[in-house]
Amino acid sequence: MFDLRDLYQQVIVDHNKHPRNFGKLSRYNHEADGYNPLCGDRLHVYLDIDASGRIADVSFEGEGCAISMASASLMTEAMKGRSVEEMREVFDAFQRMVTDDLDALPDEERLGKLTVLAGVREFPSRIKCATLCWHTLKAAADDTAEVVKTE
Amino acid sequence: MSIDVQRIRAEFPVLRQQVHGRDLVYLDNAATTQKPRAVIDALRRYYEHDNANVHRGVHALSERATAAYEGARASLRALLNARSVREIVFVRGATEGINLVASSWGGTHVGAGDEVLITGMEHHSNIVPWQMLCERVGATLKVLPIDQRGALCLDQLDALLSERTKLVGVVHLSNALGTINPVSEIIRRAHAVGAKVLIDGAQAVAHMPIDVQALDCDFYVTSAHKMYGPTGIGVLYAKEALLEAMPPYQGGGDMIRMVTFERTEYNELPYKFEAGTPNIAGAIGFAAAVAWLSAQGVERLAAHEQQLLDYATERAAACDGLRLIGTASRRATVLSFVLDGVHPHDLGTILDREGIAIRAGHHCAMPVMQHFGVPATARASFAAYNTREEVDALFAALAKARALFA
Structure with missing residues (x-):
């Protein structure tokens, strides 16, 4: 039987309570809004990409459930210092992880600590909570003017 | 005159099932009620x-x-x-x-x-x-x-x-x-x-x-x-x-x-x-x-539901960190609330794993959420077939949710 603790791992509970990189960056050159109309989660991602295409800094603001808060917090930690190209690869790997078959193993090499969110694939109605921040990050990097919606 | 809840429950085939290994506790009646055999x-x-x-x-x-x-x-x-x-x-x-x-x-x-x-x-x-x-x-x-x-x-x-x-x-x-x-x-x-x-x-x-x-x-x-x-x-x-x-x-x-x-x-x-x-x-x-x-008699059913709501309201008052959204003097069937430190959507997922169906969200009444300054609420809503034991199950699950997020 699936244990709720598999979804709400201590790392997730901790990142929800104490989100990292929360708030507006003092210097940023990209930003985007994300909104999940189903549950009302709102996110704003700030991104500072340097001349070499590296994510010099990234932060987020917003409110939402533990899955969306923790996912955004973990994402900012994981993406700081990575190139935009790498970010796109991790984005794809993350999408795969949360929508894969239940017995598929996540791409640990690419995802690292982000694999704590693999449990959401057990909860179809919650996958969007985990992916909202990633879509918003990608929209920020692409300078998409429209609000990212998960619906 | 009180109603025979077990007899009423027996008329609703959907209630006789387990969800995630637990007896289904259906408390999402404001979204839609279950259907009796007659229907x-x-x-x-x-x-x-x-x-x-x-x-x-x-x-x-x-x-x-x-x-x-x-x-x-x-x-x-x-x-x-x-x-x-x-x-x-x-x-x-x-x-x-x-x-x-x-x-x-x-x-x-x-x-x-x-x-x-x-x-x-x-x-x-x-x-x-x-x-x-x-x-x-x-x-x-x-x-x-x-x-x-x-x-x-x-x-x-x-x-x-x-x-x-x-x-x-x-x-x-x-x-x-x-x-x-x-x-x-x-x-x-x-x-x-x-x-x-x-x-x-x-x-x-x-x-x-x-x-x-x-x-x-x-x-x-x-x-x-x-x-x-x-x-x-x-x-x-x-x-x-x-x-x-x-x-x-x-x-x-x-x-x-x-x-x-x-x-x-x-x-x-x-x-x-x-x-x-x-x-x-x-x-x-x-x-x-x-x-x-x-x-059944709408008034008899309503009286039963009112007892459940009163009991749930009483339990809610004793529940640490729980804030009721909607405390008007005349209320029926709906217990809307937020729980400190646990977002309603997480609560919905956690309760579901206990076999308890509630609604989490804005309930298609976003201005109400804006008025109370909350993004969403958790909502338990009662119907004729609900029991006092189901209210107890709800509050036991809420305690579990808080422990999980402690």
Whole structure:
């Protein structure tokens, strides 16, 4: 039987309570809004990409459930210092992880600590909570003017 | 007189199941209620024996289907105590009923400079159609606010009403807060300035007796699926004189008396408002739900649900970190709340794993969430088949959720 603790791992509970990189960056050159109309989660991602295409800094603001808060917090930690190209690869790997078959193993090499969110694939109605921040990050990097919606 | 809950439960096949290895505790009744055997049987019987189109066929099946469909209309007339079956229009649900009124009556009776007054606790279905109407005709949408307990600020009603007010739209029983609104009083005061009144009874009809003549409302809408009936069918009650004067909402078959390419003569009431083949099976299932509800006695069921709500409210007061959203003095069926440190959506997931179905979200009443400064609430809502033990299960699961997030 699936244990709720598999979804709400201590790392997730901790990142929800104490989100990292929360708030507006003092210097940023990209930003985007994300909104999940189903549950009302709102996110704003700030991104500072340097001349070499590296994510010099990234932060987020917003409110939402533990899955969306923790996912955004973990994402900012994981993406700081990575190139935009790498970010796109991790984005794809993350999408795969949360929508894969239940017995598929996540791409640990690419995802690292982000694999704590693999449990959401057990909860179809919650996958969007985990992916909202990633879509918003990608929209920020692409300078998409429209609000990212998960619906 | 108290009810035999176990006997009632036995009539609902869906309740006899486990979810995630636990007995199902269904507390999402404000979203939709479960269906008793009598309703499921009525639908099956219709499709197995009587299925035919209504009003046109001369064969036996069509005559039986027509009799059953029109019999359903008579059941709804009796339930709501309308004067005539001509005042009973079948629609897809409360939402379509409101859209019909906004489009047909609103389109001809509300103009530039006029006002439509709704309240701060309306469901989106009683906001958006009026917004669309006001935008189209250049009218203004006004809102009667709610207070911190989730009751209407009635002291502000008269100031908001004027001869410009053409229609007042009020929810009878709030799906987000459980508040029962003093609709008789509102209708009386609205009529005093010449406004018509639409009551959104989507939540109310399963939980209290309704008498549209005593209320003197102009329009009353409700949905079958929130009162133990099937989805996709509901009813619009409107005073006959109003319906007579209203243009059709949709054109098509069944709503006509005579058609040429030059002009169409519309059918009599209520058929003028029922274009196309109606939801015949739905209406028959609706009638079975009305019969079931009437046989149980709405007041007896309501008394049982009130005991559950009182008990749940008492448990909530003793629950650390729980804040009730909606504490008006007159409430029914709905316990809406937020829990410190646990987002409603996480709560929904956690409770589901305990076999408990609740609703988490804005309950299609985003302005209510904005009023209380919360993005969403968790909502448990009770029906006739719920038990005290299920309330206990809810609070045991809430304690578990808090422990998980500690």
